[in-house]
Amino acid sequence: MNDLLEHKPQRTEQQRLLAVIWNDDLSGNLHGFSVQGINIYRRNLLANAQRALGITFPTVFKLLDSDVSADLVKQFLQASPPDQGDWGQWGDKFADFMATTDISDDYPFLADCSALDWHVHCALHGADQTLDQSSLQILGNCEPEQVVIIFNQNVKLLSSRYPVVDIFDGHHHDDKQRRQVALNNANQALSSALVDHHIMIYRPEFQPRVIKLTSSEGQFTQSLISGNSLAESLDLVSNDAEFSFQHWLLNAIEHNLIHYFKESYS
Amino acid sequence: MSVKNLLHSSKHSSKHSSKHSSKHSEDILVGVGLRHPHFTDILTSAKEIDFVEVHSENFFGQGGAALSVLQQVRETYPVSLHSTSMGLGSFADIPAHYLARLKRLTQTIDPFLMSEHACFTWGHLQGQLMHSGDLLPIAHTHNNLKRMCEQVDRVQTYLGRELIIENVSAYVQFDESYLSEAEFLTALCQQTGAKILLDINNIAVNSLNFEGGDIEKSVVDYINVLPIDSVAQIHLAGCSDVPHGQLVVDDHACPVSDDVWQGYRQALTRFGAVPTLVEWDSDLPAWSTLIGEAQKARDIANAVLGVNARASVMEINHE
Incomplete structure (x- = not known):
């Protein structure tokens, strides 16, 4: 209790300064601090933010x-x-x-x-993860019902009805011509009927990339990321004759989507 | 309770300590603050500096290109980790997640110096813990000294490293202060085993803002309070001019000023061959310009700490 009482004055003085800088005191009272000084902290805060x-x-x-x-x-x-x-x-x-x-x-x-x-x-800024090659043997040794895929932690799926990948590429693609094409595509999509779709963020090496997935790719990948088995995930796209797991797997390995394969005992 | 006896000395720290006490001009370590736009330059240029300093928080990610670059840089240069968000003077506790990330980075990089500021950054607004987003000054009182000693002890024990604490520039003052910052830092170091990072430009900024602007006098008054063996690093920087009557902002956007170079001479004379760093954070110049500033620091150190070093030390200590 004595310790708390002893600290109380510092808490008040630090809280006072924070509150003034953050404009938390609606009265506008500067509590004795100079206007010029407080304005510097406020400008610094805004500039940093x-x-x-x-x-x-x-x-x-x-x-x-x-x-x-x-x-x-x-x-x-x-x-x-x-x-x-x-x-x-x-x-x-x-x-x-x-x-x-x-x-x-x-x-x-x-x-x-x-x-x-x-x-x-x-x-x-995520962890540097690559495929644990030794875990590939699980694909050959286990039934699809027993296979679970642990994704690289830098892989994320989002869903959107807006052409956010084209908007992203329109501002950040290395190639100027591709940027213009992407912006044109985005404008066209925004003036058309909007459709929900999956977007994947992944990091092959150090530079993250974004890609729009087909409906089946999105469903399948989302299912795997959610922890469903390979068999359960394949069932979701069984009606899509265009979907090929072999093609998906090669692509996933090439783009560093997979951290490791795991045998599921459930 | 002090932790100074519990702290281990890393390979680099031991090397630094022996150099520090020798006070020979050839022993001075000169470095620069490394910022993102200069990553390619440092990896492709000849080695013209002795160490680099980075802001710890910029490398708090678990991986990625920036951390990879720092690890490559570390193969050639000793690295000083300079933190800006710890807020050792905060009444609020430093969050565990912040310290955990700093510890992970420390273990990855094995810095030869670790520093922070004598300021507060953590507090509560509307009942929620928040970070101030800036280095906010503290009142220099015995209560705040006690609080900061607790935090420094906690962090040094947690990291297993000695901290170096930097004096800060400020734009407001507290009526509650009755110790000078130099007295505050001296007591802090005596009670915790931490050392001082002497930022000459911060003394200059505070001199201009609050002490009438006689920078040379402000520097001499400040450094004469500090024990000779207390300063483990010196920071040099420049800041933009402002119209008369306006407060100077420590923006690290300019070359080191003549006043700060003069203050550096005075500090070298008193403290000897202390590792010296040139900081430049806004309007970054070309790498060669930054290296030029570091070379100027080395030239000045060589001149001050040459054959007349001992005589100069005696002279300033009698002022």
């Missing part, structure tokens, strides 16, 4: 005008203050936040673009 979100959500911030994005950053700071001590890990709630903003009424694809940016950012 803008820089961080601009890096983490490059597609979204290229789509937005700077005055709009500055206002969104301010709102997001209040809605979801950083709590990790690393600006690079701030933004896991940004896609949900975007879905609630006025600008999403006019541009409803922004929330899905944010989700895609976030997962690409996470994959960029």
